Amino acid sequence: MGHRLLMVGCICARLLYKSQGFRLDDYLEGAGVELAELLKKSVIVAAHPDDEVLWFSSILADVDEVIICYNDLFDDAKTSKGRKRALAEFPHDNISSLDIMESGVFALADWENPIPSAYGIELNQAGRRVAVKRFLRQAKGFALTKKNLTPTQRYERNYETLVEKLRVRLALAQNVFGHNPWGEYGHEEHIQVFRALSQLREELGFKLWVSSYASKETLQMALGYVDLSKPPKNHIKLPTNKKLAAQIMKIYQRNDCWTWFDDWQWFDHDIIMEAPAPTALETWGQHHLFPLNVILRK
Numbered sequence: 001m002g003h004r005l006l007m008v009g010c011i012c013a014r015l016l017y018k019s020q021g022f023r024l025d026d027y028l029e030g031a032g033v034e035l036a037e038l039l040k041k042s043v044i045v046a047a048h049p050d051d052e053v054l055w056f057s058s059i060l061a062d063v064d065e066v067i068i069c070y071n072d073l074f075d076d077a078k079t080s081k082g083r084k085r086a087l088a089e090f091p092h093d094n095i096s097s098l099d100i101m102e103s104g105v106f107a108l109a110d111w112e113n114p115i116p117s118a119y120g121i122e123l124n125q126a127g128r129r130v131a132v133k134r135f136l137r138q139a140k141g142f143a144l145t146k147k148n149l150t151p152t153q154r155y156e157r158n159y160e161t162l163v164e165k166l167r168v169r170l171a172l173a174q175n176v177f178g179h180n181p182w183g184e185y186g187h188e189e190h191i192q193v194f195r196a197l198s199q200l201r202e203e204l205g206f207k208l209w210v211s212s213y214a215s216k217e218t219l220q221m222a223l224g225y226v227d228l229s230k231p232p233k234n235h236i237k238l239p240t241n242k243k244l245a246a247q248i249m250k251i252y253q254r255n256d257c258w259t260w261f262d263d264w265q266w267f268d269h270d271i272i273m274e275a276p277a278p279t280a281l282e283t284w285g286q287h288h289l290f291p292l293n294v295i296l297r298k
């Protein structure tokens with residue numbers, strides 16, 4: 001799919017935005033970046049099917065490619081199949097999956113004391129106990145395969161696989177849009193994608209942009225990521241594409257694999273910002289703050 005990056009996909013971007021009824025200049029003025037530049041050789045890298053539309057609906061119709069990282073859930077064949085069907089029904093044919101199996105680590109990080117790691121985020125002791133229980137339950141009746149690794153082991157292995165696969169796919173990319181360092185609402189695999197993309201940004205030199213969604217659980221960690229080297233103008237506010245989002249949500253729901261709130265109302269704007277370094281976590285000081293879209297609900 002890398003060849004798609006060679007296509008000039010952003011020429012009509014201004015017209016597309018016009019068709020949504022928005023004046024682009026209102027949004028990009030002062031952001032220090034032209035839309036044509038932002039969308040040049042552009043790729044959204046989303047952890048799971050539906051992340052692309054939850055966090056990046058504003059640019060979803062205009063990027064050159066959308067790459068989904070984790071598709072199959074090893075303990076939920078029904079949702080896995082539904083995800084495959086949903087991707088096949090996607091309104092644009094520039095979406096594809098790396099087909100990496102999920103590691104099953106959701107909710108295993110300690111959000112009282114989140115610690116970034118080389119693979120994404122540390123799992124805490126309580127999390128490990130949950131992981132062992134989950135592992136024992138899942139391992140029952142399974143043959144000795146990758147499925148029988150602990151969630152922590154699967155998480156670490158997935159990191160290597162993810163970097164390997166993305167390195168090939170992003171070789172020609174100029175603008176990559178991915179998850180933020182706190183994983184929006186704190187999904188450990190979103191954080192892993194951020195970490196992998198950060199490593200590849202160093203190697204390949206593309207510009208890495210992240211969403212600014214956060215939740216009650218992740219807000220504290222999000223506040224720690226302030227890029228002290230730049231003024232707060234390096235964020236871009238774009239209107240969400242609610243029509244497209246509703247269309248895609250229905251596709252996931254129809255295929256029983258919508259993993260988010262059924263009554264979700266999209267924010268009016270996505271705020272996209274240049275990614276901080278994974279090590280840029282600051283715990284005190286005086287900082288400019290970037291705008292955040294915060295999700296406060298159960």
Ligand SMILES: [Zn+2]
Nearest residue numbers: 047048051187
């Ligand atoms: Zn996700």
